[in-house]
Amino acid sequence: MNFHTRKWVKPEDLNPNGSLFGGRLLAWIDEEAALYTVVQLENPHIVTKFISEINFISAPKQGDIIEIGIEAVEFGRTSLTLSCEVRNKQTRKQILSIDKIVMVNLGEDGNPAPHGKTKIEYVKDRLV
Numbered sequence: 001m002n003f004h005t006r007k008w009v010k011p012e013d014l015n016p017n018g019s020l021f022g023g024r025l026l027a028w029i030d031e032e033a034a035l036y037t038v039v040q041l042e043n044p045h046i047v048t049k050f051i052s053e054i055n056f057i058s059a060p061k062q063g064d065i066i067e068i069g070i071e072a073v074e075f076g077r078t079s080l081t082l083s084c085e086v087r088n089k090q091t092r093k094q095i096l097s098i099d100k101i102v103m104v105n106l107g108e109d110g111n112p113a114p115h116g117k118t119k120i121e122y123v124k125d126r127l128v
């Protein structure tokens, strides 16, 4: 799993209990999943279709640095299924896990379209 994105938990990210607001974390994850999918499928027109159970394992506090990891689990015909882990960057303590995030590739008409991909590709390999 690649942990591409780091976030610094700031006052505006907190819930009234003083820990990271879950909705804020989900927004960061959704954006990360979308960016990962755009890069993998080489198409900016993708949507989040389905998110499985979300396990909030521990609560980050203000000042924590967290990192968001995404991994491709399955390439479907029009879909790409991802998994997600979030952990504390310094302590590696687990913060959240999601088994399945299903992203769907769209055509110009806005309907699901085959993406033609079967495996993870690395941008550096596309450049040579």
Ligand SMILES: CC(=O)SCCNC(=O)CCNC(=O)[C@H](O)C(C)(C)COP(=O)(O)OP(=O)(O)OC[C@H]1O[C@@H](n2cnc3c(N)ncnc32)[C@H](O)[C@@H]1OP(=O)(O)O
Residues within 6 Å of the ligand: 030, 034, 046, 047, 048, 049, 050, 075, 076, 077, 078, 079, 080, 102, 104, 110, 111, 112
């Ligand atoms: C990044 C963002 O924030 S996007 C904003 C939030 N997302 C949205 O607004 C999306 C709203 N939903 C939609 O527009 C539609 O549901 C669509 C276009 C995504 C899909 O329409 P559908 O009629 O379900 O399409 P369809 O039945 O062809 O399924 C498309 C793919 O999704 C998969 N899929 C559909 N429903 C589910 C589900 N409940 N769970 C898992 N996978 C699913 C299908 O298996 C298929 O994958 P495959 O082609 O690899 O086999």
